[in-house]
Amino acid sequence: MPDIMPFRALHYKQETMNHAEKVLCPPYDVISPARQQELYELSPCNAVRLELPLESDPYQAAMERLLEWSRIGELVRDAEPAIYPYMQTFEDAEGAVYNRTGFFCAMRLHDFVERKVLPHEKTLSGPKADRLNLFRKTKTNISPVFGIYADPDKAADRQIAAFASSNPPLIDAVFQDVRNRMWKITDKEIVEKVRAGLQHRTVFIADGHHRYETGLNYRNERAAMNPAHTGNEAYNFILACLANMHDEGLIIFPIHRLLHSLEQFDALAFRRQLEQYFVVTELPHREALKRYLADEPSIYAYGVVTREYMLGIVLKGSPEELLDHATPDSLRKLGLVALHEIVLGRLLGITPEAMAKQSNIKYIKDEAELYAAVENGAAQAGIVVKPTTVQQVVAVSESGEVMPQKSTFFYPKIMTGLVFNPLD
Incomplete structure (x- = not known):
């Protein structure tokens, strides 16, 4: 298992999070031009203005907006590191209700040859160049990588479920027919138990291959420019949402x-x-x-x-x-x-x-x-x-191969705008 760490998230102020359905957006690669415009109109602070700006220089626009929203207090940085449990409740086409649980953390970047983090799909050069420009300008992970791991005993899930059952969420918002709830855990004992439950487990990238490979490229760039590089700087990690593949709510649509x-x-x-x-x-x-x-x-x-x-x-x-x-x-x-x-x-x-x-x-x-x-x-x-099965995703990843383009659609998408991860 790669190192997973609590982190000091950047997020919307609580008044905005109380109406988070106005500021959430899907990841960039599923936002059509029409949807992009709709999200712009939904709120002047919608996360699409960071994730996929309409301006002619989107990267500069995202950077300036990030700085301005932080200056005026629209975005605030947590004072202490935390992990952020995240639950999504949704229905399939037949009306069956599912609840998928994961958590946001900072995950150490590993080259695929280390076999601690494994891909299952091919990537294209265009999206990686686009995301790298966004990383360079904003020095922030705007949207997360979605990773899955195998723990049939559900050790981390039990810790998260116990915390969520006795604490109100920071965010409880319905967006595109999916209920999104997020909590914050700063208790070091609970965080350590979650980390311990994931030791010696491989993370398989479910969604966000381009973002993960961009994270590797950005880390290498920053390390090469830093003569005092230690390997523990923030740019050595990437914002990730991790879920157990044994979670009953982990669904792949065709x-x-x-x-x-x-x-x-x-x-x-x-x-x-x-x-x-x-x-x-x-x-x-x-x-x-x-x-x-x-x-x-x-x-x-x-x-x-x-x-x-x-x-x-x-x-x-x-x-x-x-x-x-x-x-x-x-x-x-x-x-x-x-x-x-x-x-x-x-x-x-x-x-x-x-x-x-x-x-x-x-x-x-x-x-x-x-x-x-x-x-x-x-x-x-x-x-x-x-639909492709989770078992097939794991088998292909472990073999070192990759699936054909557009083989999996993990539903629902992890929303952008819940937490951001500064890389400085």
């Missing part, structure tokens, strides 16, 4: 695929191609497809939706025989790898570069949006996928 802009795409010819590799079942409606995927035990099962048909398909051969022999074993056990290699690559000719650039593919979380895009002609076909 990310579906929309196909578009494919030259000479023929839906009927595509169906015949699919029959080479899959057992194909025609289905009458969305509910039937939903039941098909729920009942089909194979991880290599998918839904295919076009204007002409709706299909349930399941791989009819052995993945060991059908997939590229160079594909590592941990990746062969992922349904998305078979989908990308056989359907998108082999049958439709979409290259890995085109997938990364989304030249012919769009990744969406809302299944209703998939059906609407196919019906209105915005997409030529939609692929409905099963």
Whole structure:
């Protein structure tokens, strides 16, 4: 386990935290231009003005705003180090209620080769350059990395639950249909028990790969410029929200695929191609497809939706025989790898570069949006996928491999604006 430390958080003043739904925002990578504008209008102090400013020089704007909000007392720094328990209560599409518990802390940055913190997805250079510019200007972690660890005994969870049950939260706000509650623990004995409960455990990055790698790059920059570098400076740590993978509220939703802009795409010819590799079942409606995927035990099962048909398909051969022999074993056990290699690559000719650039593919979380895009002609076909499991994330991470782009959607997102982490 990497070192996890209490830290002196920078956060909104209590009067603002009493109405935190006005100042919270999602992380930058899920904020559309329309949502960005809505968040700007929600409050003159919404965290989007730090996380993703609209100004032509967003990094300078974020820095100036951070300094100004601190000067006028809108943002305040805690006097003593703390960890910050965080609970999110939400419903899934079926109306089932979940409660996910984690806590904010400062987590020591480790290179992946040290195997104390492990990734599971690929990163792109563009977002890392953007976040590095924000780190450099603000010298602050604006939004956290989300990490998960395995503790079946739930030692840290028990400490947090006991504290939360007997203390009122600092924040209790509903944002985008998710209830967000946050506490502050300064008691050194409790903090140490939480830390002890996580000893010798690996952290797997669930969300925030670009932020974590940016943290590494920023640490290296600062260390190189500091002749008195000791390894214990604030820039050696990153703001993290950690949760136990054995928490019943840790949910991964699927990310579906929309196909578009494919030259000479023929839906009927595509169906015949699919029959080479899959057992194909025609289905009458969305509910039937939903039941098909729920009942089909194979991880290599998918839904295919076009204007002409709706299909349930399941791989009819052995993945060991059908997939590229160079594909590592941990990746062969992922349904998305078979989908990308056989359907998108082999049958439709979409290259890995085109997938990364989304030249012919769009990744969406809302299944209703998939059906609407196919019906209105915005997409030529939609692929409905099963969710990746936590166990698959861990297996791929431990193997040293990474999953295909957009393999996981841990829901809900950790909100930005609860706490910030100064790096000076």
